[in-house]
Amino acid sequence: MTTSIERTWTAVCAAGAVPEWSGVAALLGDGVQVAIFRLPGDRWYALSNLDPISGAAVLSRGIVGDAGGVPVVASPVYKERFDLRTGSCLDAEGVSVAAYGVRVTGGVVEVEASP
Amino acid sequence: MRKLVVVGHGMVAHRLVEAVRAEDKTGEWQVVVLAEEARPAYDRVALTSYVDTWDPASLALEGADYAGDPLVELRLGDAVASVDRERKVVVTEAGYEQPYDTLVLATGSRPFVPPVPGHDLPGCFVYRTIEDLDAIREAAQRPGRGRRSAVVIGGGLLGLEAAKALRDMGLSPHVVEMAPRLMPLQVDEGGGGLLRRLITDLDVTVHTGTSTDAIEPDGSRYIAKLGNGTELDVDLVVFSAGIRPRDDLARSSGLDVGARGGVLVDDTCRTSDPAVYAIGECAAVDGKVYGIVAPGYAMAEIVAARLTGGEGTFPEPDMSTKLKLMGVDVASFGDAHAATEGALEVAFNDAVAGTYKKLVVSDDSKTLLGGVLVGDASEFNTLRAMVGRPLPAEPGAILAPAGGGAAVGVDALPDGAQICSCNAVSKGAITHAITEEGCDSVAKIKGCTRAGTACGSCVPLLGKLLTACGVEQSKALCEHFSQSRAELFQILQATRISTFSEMIDRYGTGTGCAICKPAIASILATLGNGHILAGEQATLQDTNDKFLANLQRNGTYSVVPRIPGGEVTPEKLMVIAQVAMDFGLYTKITGGQRIDLFGATVDQLPLIWRRLVDAGFESGHAYGKSLRTVKSCVGSTWCRYGVQDSVGLAIELELRYRGLRSPHKLKSAVSGCARECAEARSKDFGVIATDKGWNLYVGGNGGATPRHADLLVSEVDTETLIRTIDRFLMFYVRTADRLQRTAPWVEEMEGGLDHLRAVIVDDKLGICEDLDAAMAKHVGDYADEWRGVLEDPEKLAKFSSFVNAPGTPDPTISFRRERDQNVPVLLGIPEVKQ
Ligand code: SRM
Numbered sequence A: 001m002t003t004s005i006e007r008t009w010t011a012v013c014a015a016g017a018v019p020e021w022s023g024v025a026a027l028l029g030d031g032v033q034v035a036i037f038r039l040p041g042d043r044w045y046a047l048s049n050l051d052p053i054s055g056a057a058v059l060s061r062g063i064v065g066d067a068g069g070v071p072v073v074a075s076p077v078y079k080e081r082f083d084l085r086t087g088s089c090l091d092a093e094g095v096s097v098a099a100y101g102v103r104v105t106g107g108v109v110e111v112e113a114s115p
Numbered sequence B: 001m002r003k004l005v006v007v008g009h010g011m012v013a014h015r016l017v018e019a020v021r022a023e024d025k026t027g028e029w030q031v032v033v034l035a036e037e038a039r040p041a042y043d044r045v046a047l048t049s050y051v052d053t054w055d056p057a058s059l060a061l062e063g064a065d066y067a068g069d070p071l072v073e074l075r076l077g078d079a080v081a082s083v084d085r086e087r088k089v090v091v092t093e094a095g096y097e098q099p100y101d102t103l104v105l106a107t108g109s110r111p112f113v114p115p116v117p118g119h120d121l122p123g124c125f126v127y128r129t130i131e132d133l134d135a136i137r138e139a140a141q142r143p144g145r146g147r148r149s150a151v152v153i154g155g156g157l158l159g160l161e162a163a164k165a166l167r168d169m170g171l172s173p174h175v176v177e178m179a180p181r182l183m184p185l186q187v188d189e190g191g192g193g194l195l196r197r198l199i200t201d202l203d204v205t206v207h208t209g210t211s212t213d214a215i216e217p218d219g220s221r222y223i224a225k226l227g228n229g230t231e232l233d234v235d236l237v238v239f240s241a242g243i244r245p246r247d248d249l250a251r252s253s254g255l256d257v258g259a260r261g262g263v264l265v266d267d268t269c270r271t272s273d274p275a276v277y278a279i280g281e282c283a284a285v286d287g288k289v290y291g292i293v294a295p296g297y298a299m300a301e302i303v304a305a306r307l308t309g310g311e312g313t314f315p316e317p318d319m320s321t322k323l324k325l326m327g328v329d330v331a332s333f334g335d336a337h338a339a340t341e342g343a344l345e346v347a348f349n350d351a352v353a354g355t356y357k358k359l360v361v362s363d364d365s366k367t368l369l370g371g372v373l374v375g376d377a378s379e380f381n382t383l384r385a386m387v388g389r390p391l392p393a394e395p396g397a398i399l400a401p402a403g404g405g406a407a408v409g410v411d412a413l414p415d416g417a418q419i420c421s422c423n424a425v426s427k428g429a430i431t432h433a434i435t436e437e438g439c440d441s442v443a444k445i446k447g448c449t450r451a452g453t454a455c456g457s458c459v460p461l462l463g464k465l466l467t468a469c470g471v472e473q474s475k476a477l478c479e480h481f482s483q484s485r486a487e488l489f490q491i492l493q494a495t496r497i498s499t500f501s502e503m504i505d506r507y508g509t510g511t512g513c514a515i516c517k518p519a520i521a522s523i524l525a526t527l528g529n530g531h532i533l534a535g536e537q538a539t540l541q542d543t544n545d546k547f548l549a550n551l552q553r554n555g556t557y558s559v560v561p562r563i564p565g566g567e568v569t570p571e572k573l574m575v576i577a578q579v580a581m582d583f584g585l586y587t588k589i590t591g592g593q594r595i596d597l598f599g600a601t602v603d604q605l606p607l608i609w610r611r612l613v614d615a616g617f618e619s620g621h622a623y624g625k626s627l628r629t630v631k632s633c634v635g636s637t638w639c640r641y642g643v644q645d646s647v648g649l650a651i652e653l654e655l656r657y658r659g660l661r662s663p664h665k666l667k668s669a670v671s672g673c674a675r676e677c678a679e680a681r682s683k684d685f686g687v688i689a690t691d692k693g694w695n696l697y698v699g700g701n702g703g704a705t706p707r708h709a710d711l712l713v714s715e716v717d718t719e720t721l722i723r724t725i726d727r728f729l730m731f732y733v734r735t736a737d738r739l740q741r742t743a744p745w746v747e748e749m750e751g752g753l754d755h756l757r758a759v760i761v762d763d764k765l766g767i768c769e770d771l772d773a774a775m776a777k778h779v780g781d782y783a784d785e786w787r788g789v790l791e792d793p794e795k796l797a798k799f800s801s802f803v804n805a806p807g808t809p810d811p812t813i814s815f816r817r818e819r820d821q822n823v824p825v826l827l828g829i830p831e832v833k834q
């Protein structure tokens, strides 16, 4: 038997509004902030925008790159790196941020509202 | 308790006291030092560098005042006049009597002044103490017409150092040497020929093979008459014709002296009286005196050991010398003159490159005996350490330029080889410190073993030993680029690659990170790649550069408009005040003479800057690795002491260099007189006015590791000043490491300030034209970055908090009031860091 989980997708912007190798922040209905990142080859990632180390909502403004091949964003405040796929922090043990689903349909970026 | 009395407080006496205090575990000795000079022992070996700062503190030896040590008494400024060996008492010139159990004479030597007529005229000086240099400086600064000149009598090591000091004081020096070549003791004929050419190229006029017959007064100047008929018109004369041991106390108290002077001692440094020792330059060990510091240190260690129950005898000293004068390397080691029976000489003279190298080898050419290096002495330490040992290759192969360094790597040295001859530290001791005691940097090796702490010439070898022991001193920028920043600069400049993606495809691996992206963006910006937010470049910038503002702890930004030189009109102040009030920004005067407005959200930034730009403000680059501020004092316009318009110059400099992207931030200041109210010497480049022009200091730093800037050029006019700063900055921008400020950059530069001066003042590398053109391009291309954002809708679009809700402020940001202004309320986030 298969249980299907209800997935709610929220449209946030046109794909063209996010240049490759950069991030944007989106404000979801319940005040949740999501940082959405775009890598070449139409690879999209979404993490919570709130940097758990500084407490500032700024992860979308970090520099995107890789660490040993793992796609990461570095927090602009104290430079800790977070795995774009899982949200786990590479530089502080036990620290992670929520990772959200993200997809592009018909040129529109959508994030999964409830992680 | 027993009394140890030391006469003289030079470098050797200081080493003795240190060693006694370290070895004397039970506090058996009460040490009294009686010194003629009015200050504690200082670094006489580095005396010439005093000219860079005129600050005696720059020559201070660590711990030489023995502050807080109850077992050492240091009595300064009162020379010992006599020794009564029967009563075991010394008497000073002031009449102070000091009894002793053991006496150590460490009186050094005095400069020898040949008895030529006129040698005692007021314009004649010697070159040995800080006071000597102060006196020379005073004479050099006396007003006179035209370019002032001086003659140094004696073309040995010290004579050439004196010539350098005079040149750095702005005089044209002549050097007169009796022998047919300069530095006759260290250098052979072949090396002497090249040395003369290199020194002459540096505006020093060399006269060899001639005596000085008389010094005659001529109005306020002097005429030096040479044996070959030449007459030199000079403003002052410096005698540097050798030294004589100060053995007068020994003579007057009936101790034996050497046939050619010096207090006669045996190989334990004991004089003919068992209660009296002599060490350093005043001592004649088995009749021989030594005029360099390393043998003196060895004597000090031996006496300290003997006084505290140890043993030791004076070893055959290493008389090798290496010096760098005005950028010219000269070194000699071992049996440089091939005095050994059957010794063979192999010389390699490269007139084009300006290098001369000679090796002296045993008759079977298997063992290295000594050598001479002129023009390039980079192999000095390795070769010197190899003296008396089998050569790793044919002498010819070692000398040939291509084979050079590789053939004589540190690996080839045995453990017993001495790496630091000043402090007698062997390769074995250093590798032990690295592998067993965990020293993983040159600084730690210095702390652990003392190697590298005296003349510093062995420091490059310490780095090589670290590498040889597997301690990586990688220059790689990050995991994506194995090159150093300077190498990346060269690649980008040569290939004209203008995007990060092409750069990493061709010269790196992976996709980049928060280290290499901003570093390469900064280089691209220096090379003139348009606006920092243009195209792909926007994704490379740190958040500060991306939003042209400084990120604060709650995610807001601060705004710092440029206020060149700290000068601002009341009208402009009112604009700042009005903007701050309208946007509720916290307002503070910075340490850099301008105003910082805090608490702006990303969407407010363009609105704020629209108002500021309209009022004539532009970006202050408080966010960039680029020029921050050029601080100024009030200067001659208002200040009753000012001798130049420091505000005017500060504004000119700030406007010239604004926006220049560099490896780290750049700061500057201009003071209107020597009182230095603008603190220019704590800046990357600082300018201090004199009544004749400007003094330029470089490599200063405040912050975590403060450093006073060094004098680069003095009393230059504004045009020369600006040209010199242009070149300094461009050379720095091209060659420094990522996040390396000018202070460590200058400090780590091989060849130091002399090299820097040779490159940017004398154009030794022939690159000045290129540096000048690069700066001209920067000045010509400058445009205000904030205006660039306001004029471009695409760039403006990036300044929104939320892509799906432009204009909605970040709900996590809130403020409370403190002392009548807004300050951030920090989120109560759970403690995540352990
Ligand atoms: C605003 C200011 C403090 C103030 O309110 O007075 C300040 C604020 C910061 N300083 Fe500073 N420094 C300020 C003057 C100084 C000075 C004094 C001076 O310039 O005369 C120094 C010592 C002088 C020097 O740099 O040599 C100074 C030495 C530092 C250092 C240590 C640099 C070093 O080489 O050791 C850092 C850290 C760094 O750059 O890596 C730093 C870094 C910072 C940063 C960028 C830290 C950060 O990343 O947030 C701060 C930016 C705050 C902001 O948003 O504007 N700041 N900082 C001053 C701005 C001056 C200006 O108008 O531009």
Ligand SMILES: Cc1cc2nc3c(=O)[nH]c(=O)nc-3n(C[C@H](O)[C@H](O)[C@H](O)COP(=O)(O)OP(=O)(O)OC[C@H]3O[C@@H](n4cnc5c(N)ncnc54)[C@H](O)[C@@H]3O)c2cc1C
Binding pocket: B007, B008, B009, B010, B011, B012, B013, B034, B035, B036, B037, B044, B045, B046, B047, B048, B078, B079, B080, B081, B106, B107, B108, B109, B127, B128, B129, B158, B161, B246, B249, B279, B280, B281, B282, B290, B291, B292, B293, B294, B296, B323, B455
């Ligand atoms: C410009 C310059 C550059 C040099 N460069 C180098 C170099 O590159 N490498 C190198 O190895 N060496 C160099 N030397 C030599 C080195 O400085 C000396 O070998 C070293 O300083 C000798 O130390 P010392 O303690 O024996 O004598 P000094 O340093 O001369 O100290 C003797 C002290 O005793 C005092 N004194 C003398 N008589 C009395 C008395 N009766 N009562 C009390 N005090 C007295 C003197 O005032 C003096 O302070 C250089 C020297 C100079 C001047």
Ligand code: SF4
Binding pocket: B633, B634, B635, B636, B639, B640, B641, B642, B643, B646, B671, B672, B673, B674, B675, B676, B677, B678
């Ligand atoms: S540095 Fe000199 S000119 Fe400038 S304010 Fe101070 S005293 Fe006046």
Ligand code: FES
Binding pocket: B419, B420, B421, B422, B423, B451, B452, B453, B454, B455, B456, B457, B458, B459
């Ligand atoms: S050789 Fe002079 S400090 Fe090491």
